[in-house]
Amino acid sequence: MFRSLPPPPDLVHAVEAGVRVDLPPDTPGQGHAGHTLFPALPHAMLTVTWPVAVPQTPPAPVVLFHTLSTRPTRHDHPDGLQAVGLLVRPAAAACLLGAGPGVLTDAVLPWVAVAGPAEAATLAEALCRAHSTAQRLAALTASLRRSLARAAPPxxxxxxxxxxxxxxxxxxxxxxxxxxxxxxxxxxxxxxxxxxxxxxxxxxxxxxxxxxxxxxxxxxxxxxxxxxxxxxxxxxxxxxxxxxxxxxxxxxxxxQLLAQAQPEAAHWPLAWRARHAAPGGAHGLATGRPTVLSDGG
The missing domain is CATH 1.10.10.60 (Homeodomain-like)
Incomplete structure (x- = not known):
């Protein structure tokens, strides 16, 4: 259902972790929640999603930037969800959004609004060429890396x-x-x-x-x-x-939160957090070696 992934070494300062999600469609009696509940977070999230059932002409993957949240949020996905994402540390998110009186919280923005048209187009091309979840995550990570290089000088x-x-x-x-x-x-x-x-x-x-x-x-x-x-x-x-x-x-x-931190429950992000936090719980996609991830901002 989900897998916790460590960030590349050069992005540990900006990304707490990655996650791969594969939720089946909501089926009565099968125990699938059909929605996801996230706690408020000081972090942002950069995600790419694509359909569970691929039609004849598949739509382009959707890339979204979820800003810092000040309240619990619910996301409905009755048709299932396939996604990869990056949990972006607060400082990195702040650099990407820029300083100003209109900094948004509790918002879901298209990546083009954050990274600009050229970067969004580059990522879209890379996602169209991707044939696996690992390749999609690599493309997403590369896009974040390029965007941070422009938005966050030393x-x-x-x-x-x-x-x-x-x-x-x-x-x-x-x-x-x-x-x-x-x-x-x-x-x-x-x-x-x-x-x-x-x-x-x-x-x-x-x-x-x-x-x-x-x-x-x-x-x-x-x-x-x-x-x-x-x-x-x-x-x-x-x-x-x-x-x-x-x-x-x-x-x-x-x-309640600890009891619902289960892979099939709506609070599966907490189950991901539990697995991510447990000793040996986070593994690299390529190496499979346990990785310790810090919680600093």
Whole structure:
């Protein structure tokens, strides 16, 4: 159904992971959800999808850029889904979208709107020549690499990455480390990320808590998961604070989310996260060797 894939070494700073998805059509009584539920994410996603049942004249694959999300999102696919995607780190997404008052959140954009007509056409040609999932993922990765080379020169990358790290860890308290006043920090976050420092810190904290919970749940012999300890480790004031964020940003309680992190359930992205987080769970498509992926911004 899905497979977690590590990014190429030269893109580890910009891509957390790749994923290959193959969901069959929604069939009554077969247990397939027919839709996918994603938690809010500080990351972006770059995806390419194509039909499960190939018609006589197959349509061109659809390439979309999903921006940072501030709420749980639902995607319906009753006819099934075949896709590959890249989980793009916040700093890379911010560089691709550019700084400005109109940075979008909770949006799904055609890749041409982000990368430009020339790059979108180059990727479309490569996807038309691709005859396998691996080739499609390679084409998508190459397109992201070229786009980042244009959108993220070293000085710009360092500025945006430093902002994401500082605000993700400290929220409004990052002013001292970043050398910015409170209003400047607000303006920078809105310009580059589309959200306030507090909102971005909240997303990063939730992402860390979910990753930690799923890692522990997927690790043999790790023992029972204790919500209070998880909340403390993830930086929440208490367990009820964690519970509120899980319900508001991920769509359920911790117990519900862990129970639904199954390949055939609507929360299969959490099952992917669990497999990605488990020791030896992420494997390279070409080498099959386990790869450790970092969670930094």
């Amino acid at each position: 000085q710009r990358w360092q500025t945006v990455a430093r902002l994401c790290r500082g605000v993700g860890r400290h929220g409004l308290a990052a002013t001292t480390a970043l050398g910015l006043g409170p209003r400047q920090l607000q303006r920078h976050c809105q310009a580059y990320l589309g959200v306030s420092p507090k909102a971005f810190e909240r997303l990063v904290r939730l992402h860390g808590a979910l990753s930690q919970a799923l890692t522990q749940a997927a690790t043999p012999g790790a023992g029972p998961l204790r919500g209070a300890a998880l909340a403390q480790d993830a930086g929440y004031a208490d367990q009820s604070h964690l519970g509120r964020d899980l319900r508001q940003l991920a769509g359920g309680s911790l117990g």
